Amino acid sequence: MDDERIQLGHGGGGRLSRELVDREILPRFGDGPLRGLPDAARLPTLTGPIVFTTDSFVVQPLRFPGGNIGHLAVHGTVNDLAVSGARPRWLSLALILEEGLPRAVFREVLDAVRDAAAACDVQVVTGDTKVVPRGQCDGMYVNTAGIGEALPGLELDPAGLRPGDELLVSGPLGDHGMAVMAAREGIAIAGGPVSDTAPVHRLVEALGDLSPAVRFMRDPTRGGAAAVLNELVGGRPVGIQLEEAALPFSPSARAVAEALGLDLLHVASEGRVLLVCAPDAAAGILERWRARPEGRAATRLGRVTPEAGRVVLRTAVGGRRLVDVPQGELLPRIC
Amino acid sequence: MRYLEGFRDPEAARHLAGRIRDTTARLADQGRQARIMEVCGTHTMAIARHGLRDLLPPQVELISGPGCPVCVTDAGYVDAAIALADSGCTIATFGDLVRVPGSRSTLAEARSRGAEVEVCYSPEAALALAARRPEREVVFLAVGFETTIAPVVTLVRSAAGRGLRNLSLLTAFKTVPPALAALAEDPEVQVDAFLCPAHVTAIIGSEAYRPFVERYGIGCVVAGFEPLDILHGVDTLLGQLADRAPALANQYERVVRPGGNRKAQEVMATYLVPEDASWRGLGVIPGSGLALRPEYAAFDAARRHGRPVAAGAPDPRCRCGDVLKGKIRPRDCRLFGTACTPDRPVGPCMVSSEGSCAAELRYGA
Known part of the structure; x- marks a missing residue:
């Protein structure tokens, strides 16, 4: 046998x-x-x-x-x-x-x-x-x-989103997708991207008495943050504006994404939370998250805007562009 | 990655945007505007991805030209590839071409009815496919600009060296300088200056544009693909326009040399000769293509299989030609985003991620 x-x-x-x-x-x-x-x-x-x-x-x-x-x-x-x-x-x-x-x-x-x-x-x-x-x-x-x-106190309702609400993320985006892609394409390199796969429930429990200020939470897996945010504002009277300079990407994930021509906003994480909350709760939530190892790199990602249904990125060089929903397939570049 | 950050520095971008505003004000004082065409799909993508149009004054218009090799591939070429696939050849191709509509169909549709269409990530993969399948005739779809021509055409040498007799190329190679001349001579096209491609020019050298600049009096600036590269290139072109002093400038000296890559040029000259080529939307441009020399006819799929590429009949509603000439913006096409989307493209500009229409749909804020 x-x-x-x-x-x-x-x-x-x-x-x-x-x-x-x-x-x-x-x-x-x-x-x-x-x-x-x-x-x-x-x-x-x-x-x-x-x-x-x-x-x-x-x-x-x-x-x-x-x-x-x-x-x-x-x-x-x-x-x-x-x-x-x-x-x-x-x-x-x-x-x-x-x-x-x-x-x-x-x-x-x-x-x-x-x-x-x-x-x-x-x-x-x-x-x-x-x-x-x-x-x-x-x-x-x-x-x-x-x-x-x-959990008591957490009543998530995206219909409650208001312009000025803050969008937070618990850590760098896209590490999982890039680690898997690098392994699959045979470009696993020393110091390359490492999956962020981890539980986030303790970050949610840490919200405690700030829970009523939370309007929305989601873990950005397939389709990345771009898919989650587009789904969130689709058909609603509000939009999201992201700040490119504030986007938390790890250097190794960025390197692989540049090489493959991918946008890390489209790439999956497996241990992160995106959260929208009333503006006055943002600082407190970030403080609680950063006190935990899995939330150490938590940061503000952007805010809710009155631009109905649109997810917009203010680029580092000062321009604006749409953040679209990723397409089904990723095609290689030929020039 | 630090290296890249340097070319995306917000402070430097603000400084350049300020300079561009000042130069544009000089133009505006003369009652003039600027229409600048980028002739490279990677520029089109970078401009959209970094929101660069937003940083420019309204008098400066960036137009996306015929710079994506997939987008300018003629419907007749796709028809020929489908005919080869249907006649029993195995087609090896880069992924984008699979979805490009020919006159009636796509390679993806041919594949779904049983034809063999293999997506390759490199020319070497086509070579490996031919070695693995000696019983099949493998045809590699050899499209592209100067950037990729040398490594693709080297397949002929590799195949001969390995004694592979079942691999051939269906060529639709295109060269950039003749296309610039055709655009300059087209009365329908209003372009004041050209932002010239980075990778293509790394091969052909910046001096390749000098005859064009001298003949037509239109400025050409070779620029890299990072936001600051592009802004710097635009600023240089605007300065030339304001001074009425069109010139050739190489802003991408860290990669591009005046004489280009001699080795790649030698490879191209060894295997290829210029021919007239048909560009989707632009028509036939004299001397803008490269065909295999007659002594390599055995590797030329059209000759080997007796299936010459004929003129195609693309969907008449598609206005990719007008987009590629800079006559309309993608949004001006009635099919844009409705009948024509990246999932169901009607025209090639919506197929490639570097196509003007796909970039506009994806990033247009």
């Missing part, structure tokens, strides 16, 4: 399946509701409203500078709950593996899920593993669903 690679039988429900669960899953996740492998997790009652979300992860390559698909699968769902105003509590974990996946990679990803979940104070309470024939998935796909409990 080739013990070093995932075989079709590992998803077949028989002896190999059982061996995989016993050797890989239970030692990592078997302490809570997963003990005894029930078909569904039985969870305690929550006092407030329940917040529920799901996300699938298909990143390629599976490993990239700063993390792997396991970190992403935890942080992605934790962050979706957090920016919806919830404290994340429980996750499900569904794995689709490609026949032939090295067992070492599988273990590395499971370790990442275990460690990331522990660091986020969330529990993996139910899960599933399937194996598909070689060539029918790209190494592995991961799905997580998450349940959280709503």
Whole structure:
């Protein structure tokens, strides 16, 4: 038996399946509701409203500078709950593996899920593993669903946006997308971009008594800040103005973006929050964020304007331009 | 990256914008305005991306010329590529061309009905494809300006050296100086000065424009692609106009030499001869193309497969020609942003990210 690679039988429900669960899953996740492998997790009652979300992860390559698909699968769902105003509590974990996946990679990803979940104070309470024939998935796909409990005081309503409101961001934008792109294009360089994949729920909890001043939060993943902001003001009587000089980009992400001809406002982050708040709360929120390691580089990004539906960038050299929604595909330049 | 910041310094930009205002005031005192055409798609993109039009007084108009190789590719060329694909050749091409409309169809549509169209990121990838698929005839779509011609045409030498007999080029190489002359002679085109391309000029050398400047009395400034490069170039051209002293200037001396890149020029002369070329929207411009020499006919896809490039029939509603000549701004076209978008382009200026229409739609504040 080739013990070093995932075989079709590992998803077949028989002896190999059982061996995989016993050797890989239970030692990592078997302490809570997963003990005894029930078909569904039985969870305690929550006092407030329940917040529920799901996300699938298909990143390629599976490993990239700063993390792997396991970190992403935890942080992605934790962050979706957090920016919806919830404290994340429980996750499900569904794995689709490609026949032939090295067992070492599988273990590395499971370790990442275990460690990331522990660091986020969330529990993996139910899960599933399937194996598909070689060539029918790209190494592995991961799905997580998450349940959280709503935090009091956070009533997010973009309809409440007013000109003069401040737009804040918890750290540099685009590091994750550039780290993955650099790894994929084989331009991984020493000192190159490192993914920012990380949980943001503690930044949300740190808002505390300033929560009522918050109008909007979102983690800028696919499509980057540009997609989030365009969606936010689309069809509304307000717009956003960004200051190019204030845009927080790390030097290594900028270098790769310049080389590939990409706009970092279109590039995904996996550990950042964009937040719009009433002007008088901005300084307090920044102070609380900067007191935490994941918010150390938090900064003002721009403000809400009366320009209906438009996201505009005031460029460093003093011009103005639209910040558009990214297109579906990125074409190489030919001159 | 510090290196780049230096060319985007806000203080220096304000200073240059102030100088441009002063020079424009001198022009305005003479009752004159300035129409400056940039003939490079990368300039078009940089101007839009940095919002540079915003920094210029209303009397200065920047016009995007025929500087994107995809945008000036004739519909007939796309038709020929589709015909080759449909006849069983494997087409290797840079990505943008896949979506450019020919007379009736695109390569993307040909691919969806079963033709083999492979997107390459470099000419070497086409070579590797031909080596990997000896049973297929591979045709590389060789479009581009002087910047990319030498590395592309070197494929002929590499293929011969490796004994690959299944790779050929469908050429539509174009050269910039003859296009400037055609624009200067076109009575429909009103251009006071040219901002000349950076990368093209790194190959052909800044002196390549001297005959044009002397013959037509129109100023040419070679400029880099950073905001300060462009503002400096515009300021130099405005000064020439105010002084009524059109001249050739090289603002991009850190890269561009007067004589250009001799090695690339030698490669081009070895394999290619000038020919008349058809530019989308501009028509046939004498001597503005480069074709493979007759001794390399075996590598010339049109001759090898007996499919010469004929005149195409683009969508008659498309006004890319008027955009490329600077007669209208992209927004003046009735299709702009409605029937013609980057997702469903009608004309080539909307296909390439460096096309005037795509840049305007993307960044026009």
